[in-house]
Amino acid sequence: MIPLVAPALTLSPQEQARYAxxxxxxxxxxxxxxxxxxxRILVVGAGGLGSAIVPYLAAAGVGTLGIVDDDVVDLSNLQRQIMHREADIGLAKTASARRHVLALNPHVEVIEHAIRxxxxxxxxxxxxxxVVLDGADNFATRYLVSDAAALLGMPCVWGSILQFEGQVSVFWRGHGPTxxxxxxxxPEPGEVPSCAxxxxxxxxxxxIGVLMAAEAIKLVTGVGEPLLGxxxxxxxxxxQWRDMRVQADPSVPAVTALLPDYPAFCGVATDREAAMPRLSVHALHTAMAEHVSGQVWLVDVRESSEWNLGAIDGARHAPLATLLQAVSLATLPSALLGIEDASQVVLYCQSGQRAxxxxxxxxxxxxxRVSVLDGNVATWRVLMAQ
Known part of the structure; x- marks a missing residue:
């Protein structure tokens, strides 16, 4: 494998002794x-995974370590986030991590990104x-990091942990899957619990974290074979370890831009979303019967795999990820062009969060005149069967 990074010119005598x-x-x-x-390696998350990744990369001699985290150290973190100490409680995790790294290896430059x-x-x-290492603890950040890395053409080392199980892989657009x-x-909101x-x-x-650090070292140096695919x-x-094959899916559209709202894409409801008007399936049926054809637009924002299993008759299909990329009504997916002329627009999915x-x-x-259907395909079919 070709090294991802060109070599520096030399090591100082102290560095030669350290890395002997x-x-x-x-x-x-x-x-x-x-x-x-x-x-130059970026670590997203200075929590559990970051507490293993950051010290080992620093000890290995990575020249520049960037650390992204907007959280502060809490007592409940210390059971697994061993980079932090009880004296660090209340301190920004990036600051705690920087202090830990410099005490371990003063040859490393640490860049704090104490932001979300x-x-x-x-x-x-x-x-x-x-290269970026994704040690985030939420789906919105995982999709964001992967999409950003794909757009920049850089490898993303990903890891995830929950309860007694962990996962690790390398995602790199053009070299393997993302x-x-x-x-x-x-997943649907609430389907996968958080570590908390x-x-x-x-x-x-x-x-899991030390494996992620090892993958980053292999990518940077060109030594060995990374976990691509x-x-x-x-x-x-x-x-027990399971070694699973994964590959790029040709049916998944290539990322061409970042979504404006990743929490929304993952079904994390904002106050504005929670306040959107709701429409029952009975009210929708009445509206569609009373209005002239074409005045009520029903939009299915589920994924294509869900749409192909069945939809409400007359619905238009616009997956949430595609819809969220629109920056104006004129740039909406082709299935929604002309939507501004509708007298009423009703959106639905499976649980209502994406809608x-x-x-x-x-x-x-x-x-x-936009509202969310208080129901889904199944509830609609029950109504139609009555």
């Missing part, structure tokens, strides 16, 4: 160490690095 075991390692040696010194990664800042932040290829759509809700074994972030799944209770996000976005674009 790397320099003696057959197949690694001086050239790989010089690549590490020149590398969003669609407005992700491309700017990631563009200054060679996160969207493996997980084309987020379901818990996590304290040692698990260490087992493969996903490792670890069961800590049975001490609410879509409705809020349409309202922000200036569309009036």
């Amino acid at each position: 075991r790397h320099l003696e390692l057959q197949g690694f040696g001086m050239q790989a160490q010089l690549c590490l010194k020149n590398a 990664l969003t669609a407005t800042n992700a491309l700017e932040i990631l563009s200054h690095y060679d 996160y969207r290829d493996v997980f084309p759509e987020p 809700q379901a818990g996590v074994l304290g040692v698990l972030p260490g087992q 493969r996903m490792l799944v670890f069961d800590a209770l049975r001490t 609410a996000a879509a409705a809020a976005h349409l309202a922000e674009l200036g569309l009036e």
Whole structure:
């Protein structure tokens, strides 16, 4: 494999002494160490996974480490986030991480990004690095990091942990699958609990995080074979690893721009979404019967795989991810062109969360008379069968 990073010119005598075991390692040696010194690696999340990733990359000799996290250290973190100490409680996690790194290896430059990664800042932040490691604890950030990395053409080392199980893989557009290829759509809200809700074994972030650090080192130095097209799944209770093959999905549209609202895409309701008007299936049936054909627009914002299994008669299809990319009514998907002439627009999905996000976005674009169906295909079919 070709190294991702060109080597630095030299190591100081102190660095040569520090990295002596790397320099003696057959197949690694001086050239790989010089690549590490020149590398710029971004770590998203200074929590459980980050607490394993950051120290090992720093100890290995990565020249520049960027750390993104907008959280502060809490007592409940210390069971697994071993980069932080009790004295750090209340301190920004990026500041705690920086102090830990510099105490471990003063040759490393640490850049703090003590902010939340969003669609407005992700491309700017990631563009200054060679590789990104996604140690985030929520789906919105995972999709955001993967999409931004895909647009920039950079590899994304991804890891995830929950309860007693962990997963790790490398996503790299043009070289293998992306996160969207493996997980084309987020789970329904509440379907997958968070670590705060379901818990996590304290040692698990260490087992997954050190593998993520190893993948980053391999990418930077060109040593070994990265986890491209493969996903490792670890069961800590049975001490079992599964090696799964994953590949790019040609049916998944290529990312051409970041979504304006990743929490909305993942069904995280905002106050505006929660306030969107709701319409029962009975009221929808009445409206469609009373209005002239074409005046009531029914829009299905589910994914194509769901749409193909059945939809409400007369509905137009516009997946949420595609709809959210519109920056004006004129740039909506072709299936929705002319929607501003409708007397009423009703959106639906499976649970209502995605429909609410879509409705809020349409309202922000200036569309009036938008509501969310309080029901789905199944409830509609029950009504029609009566």
